Amino acid sequence: MNNLLVSKFLKKRKTWDDKKYLFATIAYHIAPTISKQKPASLLNFTKGIRDLHELWEKYKQDFMDSTSLECYEIRRTENSTLVLFYDYNNLTKVLFQKNNIDFLQQFGYGKEKILNQYLETLKNRFERSCAHEVGIFLGMPVEDVVSFIECKGKDYLFCRYWKVYNNPNKALTTFRVYDKAKFRVLNQIINNMEPNLLLNVR
Numbered sequence: 001m002n003n004l005l006v007s008k009f010l011k012k013r014k015t016w017d018d019k020k021y022l023f024a025t026i027a028y029h030i031a032p033t034i035s036k037q038k039p040a041s042l043l044n045f046t047k048g049i050r051d052l053h054e055l056w057e058k059y060k061q062d063f064m065d066s067t068s069l070e071c072y073e074i075r076r077t078e079n080s081t082l083v084l085f086y087d088y089n090n091l092t093k094v095l096f097q098k099n100n101i102d103f104l105q106q107f108g109y110g111k112e113k114i115l116n117q118y119l120e121t122l123k124n125r126f127e128r129s130c131a132h133e134v135g136i137f138l139g140m141p142v143e144d145v146v147s148f149i150e151c152k153g154k155d156y157l158f159c160r161y162w163k164v165y166n167n168p169n170k171a172l173t174t175f176r177v178y179d180k181a182k183f184r185v186l187n188q189i190i191n192n193m194e195p196n197l198l199l200n201v202r
Contacts, residue, residue, distance in 0.1 A: 022055040023195035033142040039094040040086035067199035
């Protein structure tokens with residue numbers, strides 16, 4: 001990722017009103033999902049210099065009116081909201097691959113190919129602890145999710161969008177695709193494209 005471009009984006013973002021700030025933040029972080037390269041992205045809205053937790057609550061309906069993506073609140077606390085942003089067709093295609101269904105059934109997900117039920121199960125599991133199988137929803141290879149659980153998050157080859165244990169060359173190719181999507185969003189925002197125009201699936 002171009003550090004100079006990121007720096008320009010962060011500097012410019014500080015000057016925007018709350019709604020534009022929120023939309024630009026979301027567009028950057030979920031860019032690979034917007035571009036259909038990633039089935040879903042997970043974003044945690046927290047209190048900070050700009051209270052993204054409050055801004056999400058205030059503007060989430062405006063956000064949903066601006067995008068063809070779906071969103072699902074996985075966990076909500078007093079200080080944060082964890083949201084899964086997803087492309088319906090892309091996510092169902094990934095989740096309902098046989099190897100992914102077989103893996104998820106170990107954690108209480110049903111055999112029925114009903115996305116809302118899978119999302120509800122994920123939410124229920126997050127209420128008890130971090131549900132590591134969320135990696136499947138995010139497009140991670142099932143073998144890396146399995147290895148992460150078995151190795152307790154240790155002994156990985158390298159870490160970027162996820163901790164890689166298998167097929168490093170394939171993972172690096174995927175990471176470059178994700179980076180390209182984020183670079184595109186950064187470049188368009190810096191060149192004064194309105195963030196809400198970036199939120200539709202391409």
